[in-house]
Amino acid sequence: MFINNFDPVALEIFSLEVRWYSLAYIFGILFGWILAKKLFVQNIEIKNKFDDYLTYLIIGIIIGGRLGYVFIYNSSFYINNPLDIFKIWQGGMSFHGGLIGVIFLSIIFAKKNNQNPFLYMDIVALVAPIGIFFGRIANFINSELYGTITNVPWAVIFIQVDSLPRHPSQLYEALLEGLFLFLLLIYLRNKFLDKPGVISGLFLILYSIFRFFVEFYRAPDEHLGYIFLNFTMGQMVSLIFILSGVILIYFKNETR
Numbered sequence: 001m002f003i004n005n006f007d008p009v010a011l012e013i014f015s016l017e018v019r020w021y022s023l024a025y026i027f028g029i030l031f032g033w034i035l036a037k038k039l040f041v042q043n044i045e046i047k048n049k050f051d052d053y054l055t056y057l058i059i060g061i062i063i064g065g066r067l068g069y070v071f072i073y074n075s076s077f078y079i080n081n082p083l084d085i086f087k088i089w090q091g092g093m094s095f096h097g098g099l100i101g102v103i104f105l106s107i108i109f110a111k112k113n114n115q116n117p118f119l120y121m122d123i124v125a126l127v128a129p130i131g132i133f134f135g136r137i138a139n140f141i142n143s144e145l146y147g148t149i150t151n152v153p154w155a156v157i158f159i160q161v162d163s164l165p166r167h168p169s170q171l172y173e174a175l176l177e178g179l180f181l182f183l184l185l186i187y188l189r190n191k192f193l194d195k196p197g198v199i200s201g202l203f204l205i206l207y208s209i210f211r212f213f214v215e216f217y218r219a220p221d222e223h224l225g226y227i228f229l230n231f232t233m234g235q236m237v238s239l240i241f242i243l244s245g246v247i248l249i250y251f252k253n254e255t256r
Helices: 020-040 044-073 075-080 082-086 095-112 117-141 169-192 198-217 233-253
Strands: 002-004 009-013 016-019 156-158
Touching: 009 020, 016 020, 020 044, 020 117, 044 075, 044 082, 044 095, 044 117, 044 233, 075 082, 095 117, 095 233, 117 169, 117 198, 169 198, 198 233
Parallel strands: 002 156
Antiparallel strands: 009 016
16 A cells, blocks of 8 residues: 655745646646647648647646636635635646637637637647646645545555545546547547547547546545536536537538
8 A cells, every 4th residue: 555645846946836736737738749749740831830829728728727627616715715716826727627728729829820720629639648647647746636435455545635545546547548548549540630620529538538437436526525416526527528529529520
């Protein structure tokens, strides 16, 4: 049984704390960006604009992720404490919210340049699992989004939470939503190069299926609990994204 007592602060420079979660965002975006430009950006028009697109992408992730957490997961608190919405350094980001932010900013950027937004979103879908992997590892280090109580041999005790053995659900997500999803999308990519949007739809479906499954082993948010039929908020949102992905693939796959 593993004892998790990691310090969420990676290093401290004078009075400035650099946290693992911040590094996860930085490395996830950096590695994803490098990989995208070297392997996946083939359209010359997209390649010429891809560096400019990075700014839109980062804004979409940060603003979307924060607002997603505020409105989906903790709206009652922020209604009473609106100024805390801006305190991102205190934590509180939603992947689904960040995904919505990326979609909206991608559409804005592409339309501004008279391009197909799915050409950008398909590339982001291919490298997003890299960021997810780093993010879930950071969640594990931070002892957050931990799993339910269990007696499995690989259980982890999160000292900062309690002394009970729990599923390392963050690592489940890192492997499924990160590593495995990345490899699966790479495998499927060549089948749909001529149909922009299909890879984006597959990402929505596959990520959400993996997330829905892992949520059974992840402790629900204390302030939310289970929402409906013992489903968590994450599972409810995942069902919406699965449906969205199916609809997207249906229309894009029909395009000739």
